[in-house]
Amino acid sequence: MxxxxxxxNSQGKTLFSIEILPPLKGKxxxxxxxxxxxxxxxxxxxxxxxxxxxxxxxxRRNDGTSEKISTKKRPGTVAICAAIMNxxxxxxxxxxxxxxxxxxxxxxxxxxxxxxxxxxxxxxxGDSLKTETTFQPEPDGNHNALELVQQITNMNNGVYLDLELxxxxxxxxxxxxxxxxxxHFEAVSDAxxxxxxxxxVDAGAEYIVTQMFFNNQKYFDFVKKCREIGINxxxxxxxxxxxxxxxxxxxxxxFYTEIPQDLVNSINKATTDQAVxxxxxxxxxxxxxxxxxxxxxxxxxxxxxxxxxxxxIASDVF
Ligand code: FAD
Numbered sequence: 180m181x182x183x184x185x186x187x188n189s190q191g192k193t194l195f196s197i198e199i200l201p202p203l204k205g206k207x208x209x210x211x212x213x214x215x216x217x218x219x220x221x222x223x224x225x226x227x228x229x230x231x232x233x234x235x236x237x238x239r240r241n242d243g244t245s246e247k248i249s250t251k252k253r254p255g256t257v258a259i260c261a262a263i264m265n266x267x268x269x270x271x272x273x274x275x276x277x278x279x280x281x282x283x284x285x286x287x288x289x290x291x292x293x294x295x296x297x298x299x300x301x302x303x304x305g306d307s308l309k310t311e312t313t314f315q316p317e318p319d320g321n322h323n324a325l326e327l328v329q330q331i332t333n334m335n336n337g338v339y340l341d342l343e344l345x346x347x348x349x350x351x352x353x354x355x356x357x358x359x360x361x362x363h364f365e366a367v368s369d370a371x372x373x374x375x376x377x378x379x380v381d382a383g384a385e386y387i388v389t390q391m392f393f394n395n396q397k398y399f400d401f402v403k404k405c406r407e408i409g410i411n412x413x414x415x416x417x418x419x420x421x422x423x424x425x426x427x428x429x430x431x432x433x434f435y436t437e438i439p440q441d442l443v444n445s446i447n448k449a450t451t452d453q454a455v456x457x458x459x460x461x462x463x464x465x466x467x468x469x470x471x472x473x474x475x476x477x478x479x480x481x482x483x484x485x486x487x488x489x490x491x492i493a494s495d496v497f
Contacts, residue, residue: 180270181353182299183385185224186413186476193470194477195497196415198227200484201253211259214486215267221493224477225270225299226263227388230256232279232305257288261295272355273297276305277321278314285321285330286340293350301355301388302327302379313365324356325379332383356380358387358414360401364435369404377410386412388479391419391430393462394439395469416470419481420488421446421459460491467496 185194197218202210215226231253239245260271273292275285292300304324307314321327333339337349356379359372366372376387387410392398398416405414421427427438427446442462449455467478478496480489 180298181351181385182225182270182272182355183353183413185270186386189224189476191474193475194224195221195493196223196225196227196477196479197489198229198417198479198481199259200229201231201255201259202484203252204254208255208259208262210484211263212266214482214484215263217486217490218482218493219267219269221490221497223269225272226267227272227274227301227479228256228259228263229253230274230276230303230305232276232308234308235310257291257295257297260292260297264296270299271297272299272301274301274303275327276303277316277323277327278305278308279317280321281317281319282321282330282340283319285327286334289331289334289350289352293352298351299353299355300331301357302331302384303357323375325375325382328354328356328379328382328384335383353386354384355386355388355415356384357390358401358405359390359435360392360397361390361436373404373408373410376405377408380410380412384412387414389414389417390436391417391434391481392436393421393442393466394437395466395473397437398470399473413476415477415479416475417479417481418463418466418470419483420456420463420492422456422485422488423452424449424455426459456488460488463488463492464495467492471496 199211199214233251235247237245238248256273260273263271302324316322321330331352331354334350335352337347339347358376362369362372402414424446427443430436431438445458446455449458470478482489
């Protein structure tokens with residue numbers, strides 16, 4: 180079932196959802212199940228599974244020459260989605276990215292998802308490779324999430340890349356896209372970022388999931404600005420509890436999000452690892468309760484594969 184239908188059917192009640200990462204290569208799928216099991220009692224409406232692009236390393240041979248070796252640390256997004264749907268009878272949402280994919284490969288991946296009965300997708304551009312200064316699409320690939328949404332919408336309308344296919348079957352994906360309450364780091368201004376977001380929605384995106392934020396006011400302002408320019412789809416807040424002191428430095432660097440001074444102070448005041456976790460979880464509970472009271476459609480938690488913190492939050496909020 181489509182995420183938008185879950186939201187509609189919930190009749191204003193805030194739903195619970197989670198995002199997980201595929202296991203590191205060589206690890207068993209049971210590590211995923213072990214992370215989901217403790218959260219199932221809170222009845223997640225859906226489980227997002229991130230997609231991790233191939234990276235390359237240069238390996239020097241003994242003879243002095245070098246070879247480029249592909250490394251993919253977390254393969255298996257689509258298979259994990261199918262396994263989750265099969266085991267838990269819950270919607271799984273694969274993240275699909277532009278980076279590393281030609282349009283033909285994207286089309287084939289979408290056909291696989293359609294055959295597996297996966298109805299929902301989160302369409303993303305993906306980040307540039309560590310070796311690139313700016314995002315480089317494949318020569319025949321989508322340049323940004325807008326083009327990817329357009330490709331999915333075309334397939335939903337029965338338009339595949341090969342225009343000569345006879346009576347191609349229309350897919351029926353419900354497509355979500357990313358939104359940034361604190362602006363995407365590459366966007367020149369809030370206004371241009373919002374305009375691109377509006378174009379993704381106009382192209383067929385039916386809901387938005389936000390980047391993590393620690394100050395609810397940023398989310399409320401973002402939603403207001405979206406509504407002002409005619410973005411009327413559900414905007415799902417993404418939340419992550421801080422669970423160690425290093426994250427105070429790392430999260431703003433990776434996700435371009437500001438951490439409020441009050442949260443920094445309470446994390447810094449904590450003297451044990453457990454006290455740090457408690458402070459981070461308390462903050463996310465406070466955020467969650469305020470967002471829920473404001474009537475957000477879903478509270479979406481970035482679990483990063485660790486269920487304990489999300490479990491404590493969900494026990495208090497749902
Ligand atoms: P886009 O919407 O394409 O935007 C990228 C930038 O280009 C923005 O600055 C935007 O303003 C600008 N822009 C957009 N359209 C145009 C245009 N037509 N012309 C010029 N500029 C334009 N990454 C992963 O690799 N795997 C994941 O699983 C993953 N999951 C994520 C889940 C969520 C909820 C979020 C918020 C992010 C996720 N990311 C993931 C990270 C994401 O891929 C990066 O933030 C990436 O840099 C941007 O992706 P996007 O889809 O927002 O890009």
